[in-house]
Amino acid sequence: MYGFINTCLQSLVIEKFGEETWEKLKTSAEVQDAFMTYTVYDDIITIKLIQEACKVLGISMEAILRLFGEYFFKFCKMSGYDRMLRTLGGNLTEFIENLDALHSYLALSYQEMNAPSFRVEREADGRMLLHYYSDRRGLCHIVPGIIEAVAKDFFDIDVTMDILSMNKEEERTGKKEHVVFLVVQKSHSQMGRAKPNRLKGNQDIQRDQEVLGLLSHCLAVTDSLFLHPGHLVNTFVPVYPERLWIEQKTFCNAFPFHIVFDESLRVKQAGVNIQKYVPGLQNQKIRLDEYFSIIHPQVTFDIFSICKFINSQFVLKVRRERMPEAWKSQPALKLRGQMIWMESARCMIYLCSPKLRSLRELEAHRMHLSDIAPHDTTRDLILLNQQRLAEIELSNQLERKKEELRVLSQHLAIEKKKTETLLYAMLPEHVANQLKEGKKVAAGEFKTCTILFSDVVTFTNICAACQPIQIVTMLNSMYSKFDRLTSVHEVYKVETIGDAYMVVGGVPVPIGSHAQRVANFALGMRISAKEVMNPVTGEPIQIRVGIHTGPVLAGVVGDKMPRYCLFGDTVNTASRMESHGLPNKVHLSPTAYRALENEGFEIVERGEIEVKGKGKMTTYFLIRNLHASEDEIMGRPHSRLDRKGEQKREAASQCQIFFPLTTSDVFSGALGHVGSAWVIPLHDSLWVEAPKDQSNQDEHLHPG
Numbered sequence: 003m004y005g006f007i008n009t010c011l012q013s014l015v016i017e018k019f020g021e022e023t024w025e026k027l028k029t030s031a032e033v034q035d036a037f038m039t040y041t042v043y044d045d046i047i048t049i050k051l052i053q054e055a056c057k058v059l060g061i062s063m064e065a066i067l068r069l070f071g072e073y074f075f076k077f078c079k080m081s082g083y084d085r086m087l088r089t090l091g092g093n094l095t096e097f098i099e100n101l102d103a104l105h106s107y108l109a110l111s112y113q114e115m116n117a118p119s120f121r122v123e124r125e126a127d128g129r130m131l132l133h134y135y136s137d138r139r140g141l142c143h144i145v146p147g148i149i150e151a152v153a154k155d156f157f158d159i160d161v162t163m164d165i166l167s168m169n170k171e172e173e174r175t176g177k178k179e180h181v182v183f184l185v186v187q188k189s190h191s192q193m194g195r196a197k198p199n200r201l202k203g204n205q206d207i208q209r210d211q212e213v214l215g216l217l218s219h220c221l222a223v224t225d226s227l228f229l230h231p232g233h234l235v236n237t238f239v240p241v242y243p244e245r246l247w248i249e250q251k252t253f254c255n256a257f258p259f260h261i262v263f264d265e266s267l268r269v270k271q272a273g274v275n276i277q278k279y280v281p282g283l284q285n286q287k288i289r290l291d292e293y294f295s296i297i298h299p300q301v302t303f304d305i306f307s308i309c310k311f312i313n314s315q316f317v318l319k320v321r322r323e324r325m326p327e328a329w330k331s332q333p334a335l336k337l338r339g340q341m342i343w344m345e346s347a348r349c350m351i352y353l354c355s356p357k358l359r360s361l362r363e364l365e366a367h368r369m370h371l372s373d374i375a376p377h378d379t380t381r382d383l384i385l386l387n388q389q390r391l392a393e394i395e396l397s398n399q400l401e402r403k404k405e406e407l408r409v410l411s412q413h414l415a416i417e418k419k420k421t422e423t424l425l426y427a428m429l430p431e432h433v434a435n436q437l438k439e440g441k442k443v444a445a446g447e448f449k450t451c452t453i454l455f456s457d458v459v460t461f462t463n464i465c466a467a468c469q470p471i472q473i474v475t476m477l478n479s480m481y482s483k484f485d486r487l488t489s490v491h492e493v494y495k496v497e498t499i500g501d502a503y504m505v506v507g508g509v510p511v512p513i514g515s516h517a518q519r520v521a522n523f524a525l526g527m528r529i530s531a532k533e534v535m536n537p538v539t540g541e542p543i544q545i546r547v548g549i550h551t552g553p554v555l556a557g558v559v560g561d562k563m564p565r566y567c568l569f570g571d572t573v574n575t576a577s578r579m580e581s582h583g584l585p586n587k588v589h590l591s592p593t594a595y596r597a598l599e600n601e602g603f604e605i606v607e608r609g610e611i612e613v614k615g616k617g618k619m620t621t622y623f624l625i626r627n628l629h630a631s632e633d634e635i636m637g638r639p640h641s642r643l644d645r646k647g648e649q650k651r652e653a654a655s656q657c658q659i660f661f662p663l664t665t666s667d668v669f670s671g672a673l674g675h676v677g678s679a680w681v682i683p684l685h686d687s688l689w690v691e692a693p694k695d696q697s698n699q700d701e702h703l704h705p706g
Contacts (some may be wrong), residue, residue: 027051030058261276278373380484452519551594
């Protein structure tokens with residue numbers, strides 16, 4: 003079927019049931035996103051869509067097809083075929099009888115259209131038998147939907163249609179479906195008269211009599227006017243000559259494409275040009291079915307079947323094997339025309355014209371416009387359709403370009419989402435959005451937040467004893483686990499430098515539970531570190547964690563590769579807590595201890611220690627969360643921490659870029675060591691690790 007049909011079905015589902023239903027239906031049917039009007043698609047696609055619609059909507063096949071038929075008529079009107087449909091007939095019967103002619107015309111544009119055929123039988127009681135022939139089985143219920151919609155819209159009548167029989171038509175070739183509908187119609191005015199709303203009184207009867215008298219008088223005057231000499235009579239009676247005033251030669255030249263044959267299909271007469279292109283017709287003893295096959299309607303080639311479909315347009319095709327040898331390479335000639343039974347001669351005349359769609363087909367048959375009679379509109383049809391085909395080709399190109407743009411737009415949206423995801427992993431979302439808009443990001447002061455630093459114990463020794471790729475693998479494994487925890491506990495990852503990992507709670511979005519979030523994150527880090535192995539010893543690595551709470555100033559630094567950085571003494575103090583910590587311990591400053599006191603954590607006092615640059619400080623160790631299990635701390639399935647003010651978790655952990663290097667620089671050995679530390683790539687960026695020892699633990703401090 004053409005894409006026009008599938009587009010109609012798509013429009014129906016979206017209009018009646020919504021866009022989401024169509025997306026669900028399209029997915030379950032496994033069909034493409036869009037259909038192009040003049041592109042031919044496999045019938046299986048349409049059938050599959052209808053079957054899936056029955057499942058998704060919970061509606062029977064018959065109901066879906068009836069609804070589709072009703073909507074298809076509406077869709078054709080919206081698509082510009084309204085005037086064409088209205089001119090098919092003055093009543094419903096004439097409309098149906100001319101549907102085949104409409105399909106024949108549309109075939110000029112939709113060249114591969116395989117349309118159904120209709121035949122009408124009128125009964126004496128006013129009922130109508132509609133014969134429906136189709137090459138597609140199971141779609142007959144579309145017909146009542148279309149006919150009922152046409153009857154109500156064009157002719158203001160209600161129609162009831164019932165199936166009388168459904169079988170394979172013996173008169174047709176191949177497996178065809180033949181369905182006979184009983185059509186009963188009643189106008190609205192008759193329905194209104196059939197339901198009086200009250201009994202008439204004497205005054206009503208008298209008024210009706212007066213109206214009928216006036217109406218009779220008007221009709222009498224009208225009849226006298228129309229029967230007056232010089233006016234048209236209301237019943238036309240044609241006048242026929244006593245004999246036919248035309249010579250045989252003139253007739254054959256005036257109608258160059260016609261054939262007369264008798265009841266046994268013997269050819270009696272043929273037009274001059276049809277003899278020219280089918281030379282065998284010059285022999286009047288041949289049978290018509292020896293040289294032609296009936297393409298439409300698909301009936302057996304005998305006089306009985308032809309008479310049964312006498313009101314249909316007939317398309318005949320020349321048998322290729324009967325053509326001269328030199329002509330067999332060119333397309334077989336098709337004729338389209340009308341069959342007329344001549345009772346007195348007991349013969350049938352086939353008045354026809356070549357069935358041609360374009361000048362290209364005219365040339366392919368080695369014909370010229372002069373071969374077609376001047377009175378034959380086939381001449382104009384070929385020229386007009388040539389322009390129509392050019393417009394269709396242009397429309398096809400536009401549809402293809404539109405589809406390509408739609409697909410490119412989808413791919414662009416996907417790539418844009420990937421880019422935004424990466425950008426939001428490097429900068430806070432609101433900061434990234436301001437930078438995309440070309441705005442300057444003002445620095446912000448946060449009166450209280452909690453900062454965490456961590457590092458790997460004896461990292462310098464590990465680097466000295468291992469290959470760089472082993473260090474990369476170890477750090478990538480560790481940082482991947484830490485990154486996941488940032489999403490679990492909703493803390494912001496500031497950056498990583500070598501083995502140092504920095505996060506903050508309460509920045510860039512202030513929140514009252516920042517200390518609890520960072521504390522839970524630290525406990526999760528300690529658990530995760532046990533799953534990462536030291537490449538030298540094969541034992542789990544050990545980490546030190548330091549936490550401090552206080553005010554900071556945060557903002558974006560730089561134009562190229564900008565970073566969201568934290569400034570203030572709070573950053574330095576948090577780093578001192580990490581560098582003065584102990585393996586596998588979470589070291590707390592006094593302010594961090596006060597923020598976590600009475601919040602459900604087990605904390606023990608370490609005592610007073612000397613902190614470089616700070617003097618003596620009483621510090622603490624965080625032991626565990628008294629109200630959360632290990633699964634809850636790690637954010638494992640079927641568990642979650644009970645936190646205040648829950649927000650949507652960020653899709654990706656936040657990170658900063660610091661001292662980037664290329665992978666080729668690292669693995670080419672061009673850089674080697676810097677001081678006593680390796681130059682190594684980390685989880686999501688490449689970093690330079692500063693030399694590590696106890697005396698310069700504060701040298702890798704972050705800006706501020």
